[in-house]
Amino acid sequence: MKLEQIKKLIDRSENIIVVSHIESDGDSLGSAIALQLALKKMGKKSFVPAPDKFPNRYRFLEKYAERWGYFKDTIDLVIAVDCSTGERIDWGNFKYDGKIPLVNIDHHDGNTNFGNVNWVDPSAAAAGEMIYELIRSIGVRIDENMASALYVAIMTDTGRFSFGNTTAKTFAIASALVELGADPKFLTTETYFKFSEEYFRNIGIALFNSRSYLNGRVLFLTLDRASMHSFSTSHENSEGIIDFAMAVQNVDVAVLFKEISKNKVHASMRSRRGIEISEVAKYFGGGGHPNAAGCTIDGNLAVAQEGVLNRIKLLLGV
Numbered sequence: 001m002k003l004e005q006i007k008k009l010i011d012r013s014e015n016i017i018v019v020s021h022i023e024s025d026g027d028s029l030g031s032a033i034a035l036q037l038a039l040k041k042m043g044k045k046s047f048v049p050a051p052d053k054f055p056n057r058y059r060f061l062e063k064y065a066e067r068w069g070y071f072k073d074t075i076d077l078v079i080a081v082d083c084s085t086g087e088r089i090d091w092g093n094f095k096y097d098g099k100i101p102l103v104n105i106d107h108h109d110g111n112t113n114f115g116n117v118n119w120v121d122p123s124a125a126a127a128g129e130m131i132y133e134l135i136r137s138i139g140v141r142i143d144e145n146m147a148s149a150l151y152v153a154i155m156t157d158t159g160r161f162s163f164g165n166t167t168a169k170t171f172a173i174a175s176a177l178v179e180l181g182a183d184p185k186f187l188t189t190e191t192y193f194k195f196s197e198e199y200f201r202n203i204g205i206a207l208f209n210s211r212s213y214l215n216g217r218v219l220f221l222t223l224d225r226a227s228m229h230s231f232s233t234s235h236e237n238s239e240g241i242i243d244f245a246m247a248v249q250n251v252d253v254a255v256l257f258k259e260i261s262k263n264k265v266h267a268s269m270r271s272r273r274g275i276e277i278s279e280v281a282k283y284f285g286g287g288g289h290p291n292a293a294g295c296t297i298d299g300n301l302a303v304a305q306e307g308v309l310n311r312i313k314l315l316l317g318v
């Protein structure tokens with residue numbers, strides 16, 4: 001059993017680093033924070049080398065985290081959480097030489113099994129569900145800080161308990177976390193209802209620039225540099241905007257295009273069950289979940305949009 005193997009590795013290690021993915025989100029941060037806190041409770045030294053700065057939206061999680069930063073001791077174990085591939089790992093200032101055992105705990109379908117031990121469970125709605133199970137099986141009592149971090153991990157990856165990945169188990173774990181001190185109203189407000197002005201304006205630009213195709217089955221939203229003036233294209237200033245498009249009647253596929261530079265465009269994609277939009281993302285060198293994926297395309301905005309639309313038409317068979 002993977003959990004047993006991971007427990008053994010943790011037991012015999014003293015200095016453990018926890019890493020998660022670039023473009024950090026609620027699940028990557030919440031899972032890493034909770035695991036680090038649990039390892040410390042076990043008497044281990046543990047640190048998270050990245051990111052230096054939490055995205056604004058998740059800044060409030062900083063108070064649950066132990067100080068993250070550089071760590072000089074010899075590392076005996078690396079645990080990666082919520083990373084679909086080894087390339088997605090945000091190593092920060094840590095130089096990984098490939099010799100330290102690497103544990104891969106993830107819930108992405110299509111995880112590349114990049115670790116020495118791989119616990120991959122695509123039925124888990126969030127890496128946070130798996131970290132909850134791991135901490136429970138280690139026997140560490142989940143305190144209020146860990147419960148809050150894990151609640152945010154699960155809440156964000158399930159779209160506030162509304163996506164198709166939400167299961168009875170998700171609610172059971174969330175219920176346990178609330179019993180352990182997670183405050184749903186506080187954590188929801190901090191995560192979703194503290195828009196920055198930039199984010200607020202980006203919603204408007206993306207929706208204003210929307211275009212529909214195939215009788216409304218496909219909806220493209222666009223954050224182009226000309227409309228954005230001085231506003232940044234950073235991940236945190238567009239996260240979640242795509243969900244507005246999926247709420248439009250008859251939409252099966254939505255894509256948010258962000259013009260990173262004149263010849264680089266990032267595309268976030270969503271689709272309904274049964275339509276594997278990740279196939280389109282993979283075609284352009286990206287990846288993700290079947291219904292939520294992304295990629296970066298070399299080319300200008302018009303070329304990127306035309307290319308993505310053509311791949312979507314092929315996918316839908318029209």
Ligand SMILES: [Mn+2]
Nearest residue numbers: 027082127157
């Ligand atoms: Mn996740």
